[in-house]
Amino acid sequence: MQNKTLTCPVCQGNKAEMLGKNVKLSGQFENKEFLTTELTVLRCVKCGFYMFFDNTAEFTTSE
Numbered sequence: 001m002q003n004k005t006l007t008c009p010v011c012q013g014n015k016a017e018m019l020g021k022n023v024k025l026s027g028q029f030e031n032k033e034f035l036t037t038e039l040t041v042l043r044c045v046k047c048g049f050y051m052f053f054d055n056t057a058e059f060t061t062s063e
């Protein structure tokens with residue numbers, strides 16, 4: 001497990017809301033269906049950018 005301090009790649013903001021844990025995304029790419037591994041989904045509260053991380057990452061929560 002690693003601890004990460006979150007930084008938004010778009011606005012460099014360090015606050016994000018947790019939208020979901022263990023989320024699997026599915027879709028299609030070149031006529032093949034795919035399913036991702038379980039992801040943690042966070043959204044930057046400042047600019048709304050969505051960030052996806054695999055579940056091995058742990059996040060520090062700072063107010």
Ligand SMILES: [Zn+2]
Binds near residue numbers: 009044047
């Ligand atoms: Zn942002």
